Amino acid sequence: MRSARGPEKPNYLAALLFLLPAGLLLVVFLLYPSLYTVLLSFNRGRNGVFEQWVGFDNYVRLFSDADFINLSTFPPSGALWNNILWIVFYTSIVIFLGLIIAVVAARVRYEAVIKAIVFIPMAIAATALAVIWKFVYSPDANIGLLNAFLGVFGIAPISWLGDENIVNFALIAVGIWGSVGFATVILSAAVKSIPAEVIESARVEGANERQIFFRMILPMVSLPISVLAVTLVVNVIKLFDLIYVMTAGGPGKASRVIAFVMYQQAFQAGQYGYGSAVAVVMLVLLTPIMIYNVRRFRTGAVT
Amino acid sequence: MSVLAAPMAGSRARTPAGRLVAALNHWVIHIALGLIGLIWLVPTVGLLVTSFRPRSDIQATGWWDIFNLHLTIDNYRQVLEAQGMLGAFVNTVFIAVPSTFLPLAICSLAAYAFSWIKFPFRDTLFLIVIAFLLVPVQVAFIPLLTTATSLVPDLQLTRGYVAVWLAHTAFALPFGIFLLRNFFITLPPDMIEAARIDGASDFRVFSRIVLPVSVPAIAAYGIFQFLWVWNDLLMALVFVQDSSKFPMTRAIQNLLSQYGTEWHLLAAGAFLLMIVPLVVFFSLQRYFVQGLLAGSIK
Numbered sequence: 192m193r194s195a196r197g198p199e200k201p202n203y204l205a206a207l208l209f210l211l212p213a214g215l216l217l218v219v220f221l222l223y224p225s226l227y228t229v230l231l232s233f234n235r236g237r238n239g240v241f242e243q244w245v246g247f248d249n250y251v252r253l254f255s256d257a258d259f260i261n262l263s264t265f266p267p268s269g270a271l272w273n274n275i276l277w278i279v280f281y282t283s284i285v286i287f288l289g290l291i292i293a294v295v296a297a298r299v300r301y302e303a304v305i306k307a308i309v310f311i312p313m314a315i316a317a318t319a320l321a322v323i324w325k326f327v328y329s330p331d332a333n334i335g336l337l338n339a340f341l342g343v344f345g346i347a348p349i350s351w352l353g354d355e356n357i358v359n360f361a362l363i364a365v366g367i368w369g370s371v372g373f374a375t376v377i378l379s380a381a382v383k384s385i386p387a388e389v390i391e392s393a394r395v396e397g398a399n400e401r402q403i404f405f406r407m408i409l410p411m412v413s414l415p416i417s418v419l420a421v422t423l424v425v426n427v428i429k430l431f432d433l434i435y436v437m438t439a440g441g442p443g444k445a446s447r448v449i450a451f452v453m454y455q456q457a458f459q460a461g462q463y464g465y466g467s468a469v470a471v472v473m474l475v476l477l478t479p480i481m482i483y484n485v486r487r488f489r490t491g492a493v494t
Numbered sequence: 495m496s497v498l499a500a501p502m503a504g505s506r507a508r509t510p511a512g513r514l515v516a517a518l519n520h521w522v523i524h525i526a527l528g529l530i531g532l533i534w535l536v537p538t539v540g541l542l543v544t545s546f547r548p549r550s551d552i553q554a555t556g557w558w559d560i561f562n563l564h565l566t567i568d569n570y571r572q573v574l575e576a577q578g579m580l581g582a583f584v585n586t587v588f589i590a591v592p593s594t595f596l597p598l599a600i601c602s603l604a605a606y607a608f609s610w611i612k613f614p615f616r617d618t619l620f621l622i623v624i625a626f627l628l629v630p631v632q633v634a635f636i637p638l639l640t641t642a643t644s645l646v647p648d649l650q651l652t653r654g655y656v657a658v659w660l661a662h663t664a665f666a667l668p669f670g671i672f673l674l675r676n677f678f679i680t681l682p683p684d685m686i687e688a689a690r691i692d693g694a695s696d697f698r699v700f701s702r703i704v705l706p707v708s709v710p711a712i713a714a715y716g717i718f719q720f721l722w723v724w725n726d727l728l729m730a731l732v733f734v735q736d737s738s739k740f741p742m743t744r745a746i747q748n749l750l751s752q753y754g755t756e757w758h759l760l761a762a763g764a765f766l767l768m769i770v771p772l773v774v775f776f777s778l779q780r781y782f783v784q785g786l787l788a789g790s791i792k
Contacts, residue, residue: 209700229633319725371534432726470636474629484625484628
């Protein structure tokens with residue numbers, strides 16, 4: 192970890208004054224509530240106050256709830272399983288498309304335009320993305336572009352958000368559409384950091400495009416890709432707005448994700464202890480990434 | 495494979511057939527990029543066109559029926575006035591502005607301490623800040639709502655904006671401190687030492703030297719935070735309980751659940767929500783992308 196320089200003598204008073212507002216807010220709004228939630232997850236916690244300790248009951252109930260995770264069927268189902276679907280498909284496809292667009296667009300003169308177009312969804316609220324795509328997915332072929340397009344080939348309208356076998360993939364597609372621009376911009380910067388002369392001289396010496404991609408570009412972008420993958424996984428674990436607005440977890444409970452279950456249990460069902468357990472599961476899922484970040488920082492990879 | 499492929503690739507462009515292959519490759523690239531451009535533009539453009547079409551037209555034909563296009567601003571008028579989106583727009587501004595400037599001020603102060611003031615456990619405290627980066631807001635919801643109310647029933651923070659301002663600010667801090675500290679430590683130490691030798695206090699060094707030269711970094715973070723709050727639904731859902739104070743994201747969510755197929759209202763509402771981020775994006779693209787790239791860790 193790179194240590195910033197300063198005067199040799201510690202200055203307690205200045206440090207205290209500069210850190211006081213941040214420290215106060217972090218303790219009151221972040222540290223204390225987190226500890227409270229962890230404790231509450233071991234309590235029945237109706238009304239959000241400690242009333243009756245129940246040990247791991249909330250967790251046992253949570254993991255035996257088929258709506259949360261159900262591995263006994265094939266394919267498995269439940270909110271946590273949907274997060275896994277998201278992690279697998281969303282993360283890999285966003286990185287794949289981002290890398291392809293970054294590499295291919297670098298070869299045309301209108302690169303900046305393509306990157307800007309793909310990036311626009313990043314500026315837009317998930318709520319607006321949800322409206323845009325509910326419109327595209329509309330089962331009415333006079334309204335929904337996708338079904339109108341398929342209708343040209345004689346395919347009957349599909350209820351993209353109303354079919355529990357399709358809904359998660361329809362939502363993941365929206366997530367991908369929203370995030371590819373981010374991956375493109377990050378990976379484009381990484382690809383550009385390879386000097387053009389190096390690639391050119393490899394071409395002159397007879398390397399083909401495939402070799403240049405796999406032997407030169409890919410190794411150079413492997414670190415940005417891993418950082419990107421971590422970011423996308425974090426996005427998935429925190430995913431809420433898009434699901435809440437597009438499907439409200441439906442049809443039935445088919446498209447729920449963990450952050451949705453937390454909101455639903457705590458604020459709609461009033462199950463504060465149970466909802467706390469869901470929040471703690473989110474925290475636990477994020478902890479390895481937290482440790483990874485701290486380690487990465489200590490070894491000086493990020494400064 | 496590499497042994498065979500290498501000479502072939504080298505000779506490819508030199509023969510007429512090789513030139514044809516290269517040209518075809520080029521066309522494939524243009525077509526693929528054109529398709530990508532279409533896929534990323536058309537859904538948004540479709541909704542934009544729809545937001546200007548009369549309700550009867552929307553239900554009769556698809557927006558792509560451009561030979562039969564009548565445009566009107568009635569949808570916007572209706573959603574702004576009758577559906578209260580104008581008030582929601584103002585509410586979003588009321589939520590977003592303090593939720594941007596509070597973290598900017600508090601993070602700058604803390605980042606300065608982590609960069610240029612010596613105190614015990616500084617590095618440990620900073621590692622804790624990094625660990626806080628990933629704490630999900632969900633862990634704070636229940637205690638902040640229920641304990642706050644049960645301890646001080648008359649406080650009713652969620653009736654106004656105080657709860658949502660403070661929650662946004664607190665959860666912005668780890669990232670803001672991290673980002674600004676990483677910028678502040680790149681400033682030349684001589685500049686700061688010189689000011690100190692001249693007798694400047696820490697607050698003076700901070701406000702007269704560090705802040706002015708850090709404007710680009712602070713602006714990039716400010717834009718990121720502003721759009722984050724502008725676009726947020728979840729925090730508003732939990733911490734804004736008075737319906738007359740709902741921001742646009744909540745207003746649109748309500749529109750959707752009430753009039754799920756009234757696309758003339760939904761389209762216009764969604765564009766009112768998007769307009770500020772789009773203007774920010776096109777006018778401040780450089781800062782915006784910087785902020786987001788730096789924000790990739792959040």
